[in-house]
Amino acid sequence: MALTAEDVASLARLARIELSQAELEVLAPQLDVILESVARVSEVAAQDIPPSSHALPLTNVFREDELRPSLPREQVLAAAPAAEQMRFRVPRILEEEA
Amino acid sequence: MSLQEAPAAEIIRQTAVDLGVKIKSGELSSVEVTRAHLDRIAEVDGELHAFLYVDGERALASAARIDAKIAAGETVGPLAGVPLALKDILTYTGAPTTCGSKILEGWLPPYNATVTRRLLDHDIVILGKTNLDEFAMGSSTENSAYGPTRNPWDFDRIPGGSGGGSAAAVAAFEAPLAIGTDTGGSIRQPAAVTGTVGVKPTYGGSSRFGLVALASSLDQPGPCARTVLDAALLHQVIAGHDPCDSTSIDQPVPDVVGAARSADITGMKVGVVREFAGEGYAPGVEQRFREAVDLLASLGAEIIEVSCPHFVYALPAYYLILPAECSSNLAKFDAMRFGLRVGDDGIASAEQVMAATREAGFGAEVKRRIIIGTYALSSGYYEAYYGQAQKVRTLISRDFDDAFSQVDVLVSPSTPITAFKIGEKVDDPLAMYMNDLCTIPSNLAGNASASFPVGLAPEDGLPVGLQVMAPPLADDRLYRVGAVLEATLESAWGGPLLDRLPEPGAAR
Numbered sequence: 143m144a145l146t147a148e149d150v151a152s153l154a155r156l157a158r159i160e161l162s163q164a165e166l167e168v169l170a171p172q173l174d175v176i177l178e179s180v181a182r183v184s185e186v187a188a189q190d191i192p193p194s195s196h197a198l199p200l201t202n203v204f205r206e207d208e209l210r211p212s213l214p215r216e217q218v219l220a221a222a223p224a225a226e227q228m229r230f231r232v233p234r235i236l237e238e239e240a
Numbered sequence: 241m242s243l244q245e246a247p248a249a250e251i252i253r254q255t256a257v258d259l260g261v262k263i264k265s266g267e268l269s270s271v272e273v274t275r276a277h278l279d280r281i282a283e284v285d286g287e288l289h290a291f292l293y294v295d296g297e298r299a300l301a302s303a304a305r306i307d308a309k310i311a312a313g314e315t316v317g318p319l320a321g322v323p324l325a326l327k328d329i330l331t332y333t334g335a336p337t338t339c340g341s342k343i344l345e346g347w348l349p350p351y352n353a354t355v356t357r358r359l360l361d362h363d364i365v366i367l368g369k370t371n372l373d374e375f376a377m378g379s380s381t382e383n384s385a386y387g388p389t390r391n392p393w394d395f396d397r398i399p400g401g402s403g404g405g406s407a408a409a410v411a412a413f414e415a416p417l418a419i420g421t422d423t424g425g426s427i428r429q430p431a432a433v434t435g436t437v438g439v440k441p442t443y444g445g446s447s448r449f450g451l452v453a454l455a456s457s458l459d460q461p462g463p464c465a466r467t468v469l470d471a472a473l474l475h476q477v478i479a480g481h482d483p484c485d486s487t488s489i490d491q492p493v494p495d496v497v498g499a500a501r502s503a504d505i506t507g508m509k510v511g512v513v514r515e516f517a518g519e520g521y522a523p524g525v526e527q528r529f530r531e532a533v534d535l536l537a538s539l540g541a542e543i544i545e546v547s548c549p550h551f552v553y554a555l556p557a558y559y560l561i562l563p564a565e566c567s568s569n570l571a572k573f574d575a576m577r578f579g580l581r582v583g584d585d586g587i588a589s590a591e592q593v594m595a596a597t598r599e600a601g602f603g604a605e606v607k608r609r610i611i612i613g614t615y616a617l618s619s620g621y622y623e624a625y626y627g628q629a630q631k632v633r634t635l636i637s638r639d640f641d642d643a644f645s646q647v648d649v650l651v652s653p654s655t656p657i658t659a660f661k662i663g664e665k666v667d668d669p670l671a672m673y674m675n676d677l678c679t680i681p682s683n684l685a686g687n688a689s690a691s692f693p694v695g696l697a698p699e700d701g702l703p704v705g706l707q708v709m710a711p712p713l714a715d716d717r718l719y720r721v722g723a724v725l726e727a728t729l730e731s732a733w734g735g736p737l738l739d740r741l742p743e744p745g746a747a748r
Binding site for chain 2: 150153154155156157158159160161162165169172173175176177179180181182183184185186188191192193194195196197198200202203205213214217218220221222223224230232233234235236237
């Protein structure tokens with residue numbers, strides 16, 4: 143399999159983590175060993191076995207369709223990294239040229 | 241310890257049940273009991289580091305309020321006024337919830353977890369928040385961004401993880417009770433290596449609302465204590481249906497307290513998992529485990545060896561399912577609505593700020609698991625990894641179904657080895673993962689399981705735990721086995737295992 147530092151960098155981009163070159167060099171062989179080990183799952187799981195996503199059978203649950211107060215706006219914004227005009231202030235979301 | 245401190249020293253060594261009785265009768269006040277534990281924390285936690293946040297003033301104020309309630313003749317529960325340590329992954333308003341991560345440093349949650357609310361409703365005094373591996377990813381607390389917790393049995397060793405802080409707090413008499421959360425063994429493995437009791441309820445047995453999610457299909461809050469009955473009483477308090485958690489089971493809580501008090505296993509069929517022995521298991525772990533099984537036989541249980549052939553695949557399946565779930569659960573740490581934000585210079589885009597924040601805010605193990613999860617879920621690899629792991633999950637559930645058609649409970653060592661040295665495995669993730677070898681199957685199948693202390697390994701004098709696993713909603717069986725073991729072993733030992741605990745830090 144041999145996961146390269148470049149592979150890890152592209153996975154990290156997908157996961158929105160800006161890894162340093164030094165981290166990539168350390169992580170690539172570590173992740174390679176882990177992936178090689180977990181690949182053992184393919185030894186046993188034949189085609190006719192149904193997958194389980196949960197331990198116990200689940201049925202959808204609904205709550206009563208009634209109004210409930212949400213968390214107070216001040217309280218929620220108090221934990222935000224930045225707020226302005228009673229809203230979350232976020233960095234630009236469009237490219238410069240857009 | 242000096243003589244004038246003796247009363248406090250007596251208070252902190254009592255069980256939660258006894259403290260509850262004495263607080264209710266007026267023999268002790270909750271303020272007195274709370275202060276004794278806060279003093280203990282002040283005395284030993286500088287080095288032990290079980291707590292990330294001590295909420296002393298609020299704890300004393302709650303204690304005073306509960307004392308007044310009792311004095312006014314109000315009806316209170318059996319644990320009213322008893323202090324508890326809360327794992328710092330469950331929200332509690334007014335105290336920071338960090339999850340052991342820099343990305344949530346100082347975050348004040350705007351709501352209480354259901355578990356927290358139930359503790360408060362039952363007049364339990366919350367002393368503070370305990371240390372854990374970052375977002376509960378680990379088996380040693382070494383992955384905490386705030387530094388490791390030490391094992392009260394030997395300060396150079398790990399207290400297990402992720403709930404090492406909760407287990408160490410209970411073992412070191414900083415609190416008689418604690419809350420843990422168990423995704424792959426994070427309650428049971430720390431209990432095993434600290435000589436304490438830890439129980440993972442049936443998945444859905446206790447609410448995940450307000451528990452910062454690691455892997456939603458596996459996470460489960462549960463009790464940590466020094467005795468089986470104390471754990472049962474705490475289990476009773478936190479368990480039960482919660483409409484805020486859509487996977488919460490809408491059925492009565494099994495009679496765990498009655499089971500802990502009955503301590504009778506006559507005629508119980510106990511299955512020994514054949515696959516959890518041999519290579520990789522410490523001799524002292526195997527010895528104490530065998531002795532405990534023999535003890536169960538002598539007390540009226542029928543011992544049957546059971547094979548669960550797919551359990552050996554539980555570990556690889558878990559390390560695909562968990563990263564897959566955690567990579568999506570942790571996507572919410574995006575630097576926009578809460579937590580850390582770095583690099584917001586007015587020029588960088590939201591995406592750049594997000595990537596820089598996650599780089600700065602997450603530790604190495606969290607990054608490893610997020611990237612493994614991203615890989616396992618990516619197109620081209622999904623079927624070979626995540627898809628296959630989900631099939632293994634089915635096979636493990638079938639192994640349990642087969643086993644529980646023959647026996648009432650299964651037993652195994654809780655963990656293959658005793659507490660290892662801090663730093664010994666930090667650079668070897670795969671070796672670290674092996675700690676959860678025996679505990680993971682129960683999470684994948686969602687049934688109930690627990691770890692109970694069964695002695696010290698002769699080769700290193702460190703605690704060994706025995707794991708009991710029971711079918712979904714048969715949590716009471718865990719307590720029946722645990723209570724029998726505890727009563728019999730303690731009478732043979734001449735007292736609780738923790739009586740042999742060296743005074744924390746004494747050996748250094």
